[in-house]
Amino acid sequence: MEKISLKICTGTMCYVMGGAELRAMLELLPDDFMKRLSVSYSPCMGLCGDVGEPPYIQVNGKTISGVSKSNLMQILKEALNDAV
Numbered sequence: 001m002e003k004i005s006l007k008i009c010t011g012t013m014c015y016v017m018g019g020a021e022l023r024a025m026l027e028l029l030p031d032d033f034m035k036r037l038s039v040s041y042s043p044c045m046g047l048c049g050d051v052g053e054p055p056y057i058q059v060n061g062k063t064i065s066g067v068s069k070s071n072l073m074q075i076l077k078e079a080l081n082d083a084v
């Protein structure tokens with residue numbers, strides 16, 4: 001089964017703007033969901049001050065800005081559905 005690559009920026013800007021919550025949220029997800037993810041963290045994606053809004057994540061290499069706890073699950077579910 002193909003895994004979804006999820007990278008979360010945990011640089012200072014992204015961390016204080018919600019990256020910390022995203023990271024904590026992953027720890028609460030069920031194991032069978034986490035098995036489908038390949039999670040990594042970035043000390044900074046180099047996008048600070050860019051037009052987007054932190055925190056930044058990358059899903060299968062696609063950069064997404066302004067991610068919150070409420071839309072992270074939707075983003076991941078869509079990525080999992082696309083991988084099927």
Ligand code: FES
Binds near residue numbers: 010015043045046
């Ligand atoms: S801290 Fe997230 S892009 Fe720099």
